Amino acid sequence: MAEIFVCPDSEMKDGEVRIVRQGRTEVGVYRHKGAYFAYRNHCVHQGGPACEGIVKGKVVDLFAEDKTFLGQTYDHDDPHIVCPWHGWEYKLLTGECAPDPKIRLKKHEIVQRDGGVYVVV
Amino acid sequence: MNIMNPIVSDPARETFDTRSLLAHAQQQAEDRKYEDFMIIDVDAHHYETDSYRDIWEYIEDPVMRDQFKFTKGATMMQRSTGGYQEMAGRITRYAHRRTEQAPGAVHRDIGLTRKWMDSMGVDVACIFPTPMLGLGLNPVVEVEVQYARAYNKWLTEKILSQDKRLVSMLYLPMNDPEAALKMVEEFSGCRGVIGFLITTVRYKGLYDNAYMKLYRALEERGLPLAFHAATNWGDQSMHITNRFIATHALGFSWFNIVHMTNWVVNGIPERFPGLKSIWIESGLAWIPFLMQRLDNEYMMRSSEAPTLKRLPSDYMREMFYTTQPMEMVNNQTMLQETFKMINAETQLLYSSDYPHWDMDLPSTIYDLPFLNLQQKKNILGENARKLFKLDHYISDEKQARLAARGKA
Numbered sequence: 001m002a003e004i005f006v007c008p009d010s011e012m013k014d015g016e017v018r019i020v021r022q023g024r025t026e027v028g029v030y031r032h033k034g035a036y037f038a039y040r041n042h043c044v045h046q047g048g049p050a051c052e053g054i055v056k057g058k059v060v061d062l063f064a065e066d067k068t069f070l071g072q073t074y075d076h077d078d079p080h081i082v083c084p085w086h087g088w089e090y091k092l093l094t095g096e097c098a099p100d101p102k103i104r105l106k107k108h109e110i111v112q113r114d115g116g117v118y119v120v121v
Numbered sequence: 122m123n124i125m126n127p128i129v130s131d132p133a134r135e136t137f138d139t140r141s142l143l144a145h146a147q148q149q150a151e152d153r154k155y156e157d158f159m160i161i162d163v164d165a166h167h168y169e170t171d172s173y174r175d176i177w178e179y180i181e182d183p184v185m186r187d188q189f190k191f192t193k194g195a196t197m198m199q200r201s202t203g204g205y206q207e208m209a210g211r212i213t214r215y216a217h218r219r220t221e222q223a224p225g226a227v228h229r230d231i232g233l234t235r236k237w238m239d240s241m242g243v244d245v246a247c248i249f250p251t252p253m254l255g256l257g258l259n260p261v262v263e264v265e266v267q268y269a270r271a272y273n274k275w276l277t278e279k280i281l282s283q284d285k286r287l288v289s290m291l292y293l294p295m296n297d298p299e300a301a302l303k304m305v306e307e308f309s310g311c312r313g314v315i316g317f318l319i320t321t322v323r324y325k326g327l328y329d330n331a332y333m334k335l336y337r338a339l340e341e342r343g344l345p346l347a348f349h350a351a352t353n354w355g356d357q358s359m360h361i362t363n364r365f366i367a368t369h370a371l372g373f374s375w376f377n378i379v380h381m382t383n384w385v386v387n388g389i390p391e392r393f394p395g396l397k398s399i400w401i402e403s404g405l406a407w408i409p410f411l412m413q414r415l416d417n418e419y420m421m422r423s424s425e426a427p428t429l430k431r432l433p434s435d436y437m438r439e440m441f442y443t444t445q446p447m448e449m450v451n452n453q454t455m456l457q458e459t460f461k462m463i464n465a466e467t468q469l470l471y472s473s474d475y476p477h478w479d480m481d482l483p484s485t486i487y488d489l490p491f492l493n494l495q496q497k498k499n500i501l502g503e504n505a506r507k508l509f510k511l512d513h514y515i516s517d518e519k520q521a522r523l524a525a526r527g528k529a
């Protein structure tokens with residue numbers, strides 16, 4: 001186990017990501033609503049850099065009571081990490097693959113101390 | 122615990138570069154030692170739209186040339202394919218492509234293509250255009266003919282003649298059978314022309330007598346004929362799909378299914394036994410479906426396909442198929458069975474479709490547990506090398522890796 005320094009706590013804003021590279025280890029560190037999340041930058045699909053793409057809210061179909069379709073919207077409380085190679089989506093809060101929770105990005109622990117953010121590898 | 126000093130980057134601040142985007146592909150290439158064998162990508166793309174102005178200069182008809190210039194290319198867009206492949210920004214290479222730096226010494230398309238080829242470990246790539254896949258829908262026959270010839274001339278002169286790693290199968294304007302035949306007569310023998318291409322989003326049956334001279338000309342020259350699928354959201358049946366996933370999933374298989382069916386039941390493989398056909402970008406799952414469907418019906422209605430001497434599937438098993446977009450779902454037994462049914466060991470050709478959104482890396486084949494190493498090498502390059510009679514070639518980057526290993 002080792003800790004890798006990511007950045008000072010004050011540096012990352014909500015919605016930002018940093019890619020941390022140490023040798024062959026690559027981790028994406030996200031800040032969302034003041035909390036940090038870290039995942040291996042490796043997509044389960046074809047090995048793409050999952051954390052180097054965009055983050056988008058989960059897309060939701062909207063239906064009326066009678067099940068008629070009303071349109072679509074984003075659920076920004078469920079942000080998705082989108083792999084830039086083919087668009088596989090992972091839940092930023094858990095690392096689960098959005099359409100199949102059995103598949104997931106490898107999670108890394110984050111440690112915050114002395115004003116710094118560290119990821120455990 | 123150790124504390125280490127890493128490289129920390131913010132992707133939002135980095136300039137787009139294919140080599141960075143595909144760094145993991147390069148890692149795969151190195152880990153799997155792709156330098157040990159030749160990889161040929163039988164279906165990759167460039168965006169001919171980026172070179173429109175140059176291509177228009179090759180349009181012979183001066184009136185049409187002006188039309189293209191003043192409509193900024195909309196002349197060829199009188200058709201409907203439609204879609205949003207870039208998934209609203211999710212596939213980042215679409216939005217950033219135009220900002221990318223290409224090596225200056227060669228044409229931009231060559232420079233950008235070499236970047237992804239080297240990242241993936243591809244030695245030779247067969248490149249096709251992108252929006253032109255829908256040109257067969259243009260209601261003005263002369264537009265298809267004139268633009269196809271302009272593109273083919275531009276491609277052979279400015280791209281294929283400049284880089285031995287790039288080859289192509291040239292677009293045939295099938296709405297004018299005589300013009301398609303002339304295309305074969307004019308361009309076969311040009312550097313890098315390894316066959317000819319029918320884009321299958323079109324509405325003329327390819328069994329029409331008017332095409333027989335074309336098929337004979339290809340057979341005589343030993344040049345394969347490729348069928349590249351796409352979708353057409355304006356097609357009557359696709360018209361009732363309301364999400365791109367639907368028209369894409371169905372359309373890219375459907376347009377090859379319908380032309381393959383016509384091809385077989387009209388006995389074209391019996392009439393031109395030396396003409397090799399390649400079916401591109403429909404995935405693989407449709408092939409066992411169609412083999413079973415046609416065999417079943419043929420046993421009951423052989424009187425409607427009397428030229429056939431064998432089952433439809435027997436002919437289909439002798440044709441060639443490209444891999445992408447391979448259905449990598451959680452049922453590997455089906456995939457393995459599919460490989461058996463199509464004689465993948467000799468008939469399957471690796472294709473990436475890069476840079477399009479559903480591209481496949483060579484590892485999609487290399488990592489399959491049911492293939493032995495020789496079968497992997499065949500599919501990734503050897504089958505294509507034999508089919509197109511290409512020289513064995515390993516890229517400079519892969520040669521350098523080989524040399525470094527030799528020294529190590």
Ligand code: FES
Nearest residue numbers: 043045046048083
């Ligand atoms: S590798 Fe990530 S979506 Fe394909």
